[in-house]
Amino acid sequence: MRARALIGLLLLAACFALPDHPAAQPNPLAGYALYVDPGAQSAAAAREPGQEPLRAIAVEPTARWFDSAIPADRLSAAVDDYVSAAGPALTVLVAYAIPHRDCGTGPGTGAADAGAYRHWIDRFATGIGHRHTVVVLEPDALAHTSCLTPEQAAERTRLLAYAVDRLTVDPRVAVYVDGGNSHWLPADELARRLVAVHAWRARGFSLNVANFYRTETERAYGDAVVARLGFGHYIVDTSRNGTGPPPEGPGSWCNPWERGLGLPPSIVTGSTPADADLWIKRPGESDGSCAPGQPSAGTWWPAYAYDLVKRRELPG
Template sequence: MTAHDHAGSNGTPSRTSRALRPLTVAVVAAALAGSALAAAPAQAATSAYVAPPTALYTPPANSDANQQILDLVRHRQLKDAAGVLAMTRTPQAVWYGDGTPDEVRVSVHRTVVEAARHHALPVLALYNIPGRDCAQYSAGGAADTPQYEAWIDAVRAGIGHLPASVILEPDSLALLPSDCGQDDAQGSKTTERYTEIHYAVDALEPLAGTKVYLDAGHSGWHSVNDLVPRLVAGGIDTATGFFLNVSNYRPDSELAWYGKLVSSCLSHVSDGGSAADCPNQWWSVNDAQAWLDAHVHAAPSAMKHFVTDTSRNGQGPWTPPAGVYSDPQDWCNPPGRGTGARPTLNTGDALADAKVWVKIPGESDGQCTRGTAGPNDPERGYQDPAAGKWFPQQALELVHNANPRLLPEAAGPKPVR
């Protein structure tokens, strides 16, 4: 399950410089000034030609993240300030949901133009599917299929010919209406969900610079055999591929294996096979590999590729205390997590197009109660911020537990002069 709001930066150079001048923290001042510049309005594209992206795009930080950095500096917690700053200045997705078609068209266009100006590839997370998140912490989305299709048309117009990678509707396929009791006896809401995802793929994938990835949950959720038919029904045949682990914590090696199994099963199905025959992630590695060797012969270039969200998986998943909670919500603001591998387009895996930070690290998953009467999160002893709001305590956890580290390790104490 996911929880997000789209947030921008309100960085103000004059206020920043006033706050930092007495402490002369040059690196933090320079980086925050850069954040303010990044928030400036994008300039109009001057040519139809766009150079290929050479890096992933870093959007302006959540304004409350900048405020936390300033507060840490004022309290002389400079290492923490630098850590949160490094986290916010790492390439991340830009989230879109709930806005009107006109609003999303303008905002998407601003993002892709700004990214192209820096020869960077923007990752656009679209999160406006009707009935999203099974009406839980991140409830909302378009009212119906026609409204959603009009919104997708606006996204298409905003992207135009510029490069973009689209993370299409987290939880849309791994969490269908039929999975959470929202469907009717005829399954019409799930049918509509497939229609909506298929429409978005057909609208966006043909754009010259756009790659669309569909929701494949993560390796600790659905079996390969259950997940692949959902991808097929959602239109994976005409999409670039699928995404894994959005807002979750599964380790990289587990995700790479799961992604290979899903991609291989999709190839098997496209050759006329059945998903029921495919190995799943709970087979032994030797047995699964033997099946792959016998049944999958396509080159990686001809198979469906995937991207993984590494924004919070540096310490792997949280294991709730046994027998304490009726619903531990291990996905919802779990304690002690850290940021994971840095975003990159060079994964070293022929099937993995990128590691990306889709979930904005430091933004809350919601007001988690873990099956208790609430309103406090019993793991923390206080009420978590609403979904998508900045969560300062969690931001520091992600920095302190980052793997790899967000900041280089100090060489040792410097002499006092």
């Protein structure tokens, strides 16, 4: 009961302090064409002779991921180049550099420490500049704290709050803090964590990033989270949810076969808390080398791309 009372007090204070917070504004994606990146790996693959089926991926707008593998001194230029190339189209950017990312396993697992992360976020924001864009903030970071010590978990909360505060200085940047998926945290707990990272300054939260749960399942969960928050909107990653989730099991999140492309990105209109269905994970790029013969994370994998295309969900 104390936790719920605290959430209520914090939300009330936020609403009085920030009457024009982004969650109260019109859908920031409405009226814009989403950017289709001609430099994406899927686009290069689809241009090869005999690879026309891959156009099912290449013609759709996808998010661009920026992670800690990009040095901070080159990050602003990289972000600026990408947003500039889009022209009037709306870009969706993913910030993915939180320390202890993925529990510190594998290569390139986030910024070295808190100071390095703050600097990285500062350079990321500088690259965006004063331009309208969408930012998905740190997939899995808010939900995935089970491997962290209490001190590391508290630091993560502070760093995510810093990132939200820094990125929302310009109201043209629509920030969605990643919230995991419907099978991760109870709606009450996700609402509590979102408040702790200053989500009232953001547009809302993202769901199902790089996962496979059906859109209707994620929307029901997103609606429940918004009801507990009393504000906010959300976006759902539909890039690979065309056949639903794989059977539960260790590593089932990593390159499961017999999945399919979900419905193409679209903007949600009306009074719903959902703002859009987007392709945040880039279909056809590996989740990681989780089994022998699988490419490293982010590597284009033709066989997996074809499997997704073969089983794609078609509009009804």
